[in-house]
Amino acid sequence: MKELELKYGCNPNQKPSRIYVADGSELPIEVLNGRPGYINFLDAFNGWQLVRELKQATVLPAATSFKHVSPAGAAVGLPLTDVLKKIYWVEEGEELSPLACAYVRARGADRMSSFGDFIALSDVCDKSTALVIKKEVSDGVIAPGYTEEALEILKAKKKGGYCVIKIDENYKPAPLEHKEVFGVTFEQGRQELAINNELLSNIVTENKELSEEALMDLKISLITLKYTQSNSVCFVKGGQAIGIGAGQQSRVHCTRLAGQKADNWFLRQSPQVLNLQFVDSIKRPDRDNAIDVYIGDEYMDVLAEGTWQNIFKVKPPVFTREEKRAWLDQMTDVTLGSDAFFPFSDNIERAHKSGVKYIAEPGGSVRDDAVIDCCNKYGMVMAFTGIRLFHH
Numbered sequence: 095m096k097e098l099e100l101k102y103g104c105n106p107n108q109k110p111s112r113i114y115v116a117d118g119s120e121l122p123i124e125v126l127n128g129r130p131g132y133i134n135f136l137d138a139f140n141g142w143q144l145v146r147e148l149k150q151a152t153v154l155p156a157a158t159s160f161k162h163v164s165p166a167g168a169a170v171g172l173p174l175t176d177v178l179k180k181i182y183w184v185e186e187g188e189e190l191s192p193l194a195c196a197y198v199r200a201r202g203a204d205r206m207s208s209f210g211d212f213i214a215l216s217d218v219c220d221k222s223t224a225l226v227i228k229k230e231v232s233d234g235v236i237a238p239g240y241t242e243e244a245l246e247i248l249k250a251k252k253k254g255g256y257c258v259i260k261i262d263e264n265y266k267p268a269p270l271e272h273k274e275v276f277g278v279t280f281e282q283g284r285q286e287l288a289i290n291n292e293l294l295s296n297i298v299t300e301n302k303e304l305s306e307e308a309l310m311d312l313k314i315s316l317i318t319l320k321y322t323q324s325n326s327v328c329f330v331k332g333g334q335a336i337g338i339g340a341g342q343q344s345r346v347h348c349t350r351l352a353g354q355k356a357d358n359w360f361l362r363q364s365p366q367v368l369n370l371q372f373v374d375s376i377k378r379p380d381r382d383n384a385i386d387v388y389i390g391d392e393y394m395d396v397l398a399e400g401t402w403q404n405i406f407k408v409k410p411p412v413f414t415r416e417e418k419r420a421w422l423d424q425m426t427d428v429t430l431g432s433d434a435f436f437p438f439s440d441n442i443e444r445a446h447k448s449g450v451k452y453i454a455e456p457g458g459s460v461r462d463d464a465v466i467d468c469c470n471k472y473g474m475v476m477a478f479t480g481i482r483l484f485h486h
Contacts, residue, residue, distance in 0.1 A: 095121050103132045116272070122265035123236075127249045128257035130234055134212055136163045138236040141214025142261050144168060144321040149216035151289055151313045154333070156216040157196035157223075159208040164323045164341065166211060167203030168314065169334030171196035178202070181362045183378065191222035198226055199334040204355050205382040212236070212257075219244045227251070231379060238263035287481060289316045294454055294477045298466055301475045307332075308429055308452040308475070315431030316454055316483065322433070324484040327441075329356040329448060330429045336360070337448070345432070349441045352430075353448040360425045360449075361389045361418060371407040380405070389413055425449035433483040435459040439468035446472050456482050 098121060100111040111132050115121060123138075130138065137160035148156035148170055155171035171192030174184065182202035184190065190198060193215060201208045213227060215237035224244035227235060234257025235248065248258050273280045287293075294312055297304065304312075311330040318328045322340045327348040329337035337356030339348035361367060362385060370388070372381055384405045387396045393412060396402060402409045430445050432455040442465060445453070453469065457478030469476045 095124070097121070098125070100132050100135075101129065108132075117268070122262040124260045126240070126245065126258040126260055128234060128252075128255050130257040130259060133162065134234055134257055137161070137212035138214065138234070138259055138261075140321045141165070141212060142236050144317060145214045145216040146263070147289065147317045147320070148314060151317060152310055152333075155193040155196050157193065157200045158214045158318075159197070159200045159203075159211040160214065161207055161211050164326075165200075165318055165321060165335065165338060166207035167200040167335050167338070168318045169196050169199030169203070170310075170314065172199070172333040174198065177363050177368070180368055183381075189222065190226070191220050193217050193220060194222040194226050197223055201226075201230060203335050203359060204338070206386050207355075209379055209382075219248070221247065224248050229378070233257060234259065236261050285320060285483075285485070287320070287483075289313050289320070293479050293481065296457075296478045296480065297475060298457065298462075298478050299469045299474060299476045301470070301473050304452065304475055304477070305427075308427065311429040312431060312452055312454045312477070315429055316479070319431050319433040319483045320485060322485060324433050324486060326433045326485070327352045328431045329353065329445075329450070330431070331356075331425075331427065331449075336428070345434070345437060346440050346444065348432075349430075349444045353444050356425075356428065356448045357422055358386065358389060360422060361413075364413075364418075364421045366410070366413045366417065366421075370410055373405060373407055376405060389418065422448070427451050429453070431455070433485070435462070435482075436465050437461060439464045441465075442468040442472070442474070446474075451475065453477070454479055456480055 097112055097114040102109050103111040113135055141158045141160040144158050145156040152170050158168040159166045174195055182198050209231050210233055212233050213235040218239035219237045220241050221243040224247040228247055228251055236259040238261055248256055270281055271284050315328040315330040318335050319326050325342050325345050325348050327339045328335055329352050336359040337352040339352030342348045384396050396405055426449045428449040429452040430450045435456050435458050437459050451474055453476040
């Protein structure tokens with residue numbers, strides 16, 4: 095297949111729409127089910143590149159949950175703790191393959207943003223992963239292959255309309271890529287930078303102790319940033335992104351956004367949230383939304399009389415600002431990646447509030463010394479990569 099006609103472009107009024115390879119060669123994909131759209135393919139191709147690189151960098155199965163051409167979450171297939179199983183709604187006795195663990199983690203990082211996601215998987219989708227996907231509200235998935243059982247499960251999703259794409263894992267695009275904006279064609283070399291240990295070897299802080307786990311997490315953060323709309327900042331812990339701030343004009347706003355998402359991820363593990371008693375009839379998205387509101391500043395929206403009874407069996411107490419801060423103070427050893435340098439130390443101050451200990455950024459700001467001094471104040475480890483990772 096050399097060309098695939100699409101229903102429309104970014105919006106229904108943008109017609110005609112199609113995808114094809116400019117040199118006339120075969121498309122590297124096969125649509126096995128459904129009818130993917132323009133934005134679906136943008137998410138699919140960016141997501142596939144992300145998980146392919148995660149797999150290469152960590153030798154672990156990888157998954158990402160994409161929304162509007164930025165990842166809501168990305169992760170590798172490490173086992174889940176009992177607490178993570180609870181906050182990710184893994185059913186008791188449910189056995190997960192490493193690939194399924196990767197997607198559960200990627201989806202669980204920011205469940206609100208992942209609603210209606212497009213999934214990318216680094217490995218052949220197995221039955222375990224398909225059963226996880228079956229339970230979630232999602233638009234489609236791209237992977238290098240599918241087992242017969244997995245494909246049967248996925249084809250039944252969304253009344254048979256779920257988008258399933260198979261990608262040729264050996265496909266290699268041309269070294270030059272093109273984009274047309276306002277009738278003008280842009281050309282650039284593809285971003286083929288390898289995210290490896292050498293890239294993280296220039297440690298500029300007094301503390302230079304970089305654990306193997308932190309090294310892996312920093313690589314995950316930088317690979318995720320390669321496919322996140324800039325400006326972007328990514329918090330990672332335990333093999334998964336826990337907060338991604340994308341598409342902001344101000345870097346500190348990226349850090350605040352990603353930090354708040356990381357905080358929410360950790361607050362969901364608190365006893366106050368784990369002990370919430372939901373009514374039996376509540377749906378998964380409504381449960382996710384209720385938790386997000388409960389741990390935020392607008393908590394009375396779910397605790398008001400006449401409202402909480404529709405959500406909880408027992409009215410939960412207010413999760414006070416002081417209680418939340420005390421819990422968040424226990425979050426440690428978080429890593430942070432930035433796609434460009436931090437121009438001010440306010441980014442470091444905000445990162446510290448979310449337990450960040452390890453940082454990777456390009457360096458090159460006129461205020462690098464102030465940023466390094468702030469890291470030293472908190473005993474952080476920071477590596478200058480010397481490489482910017484803008485993505486637009």
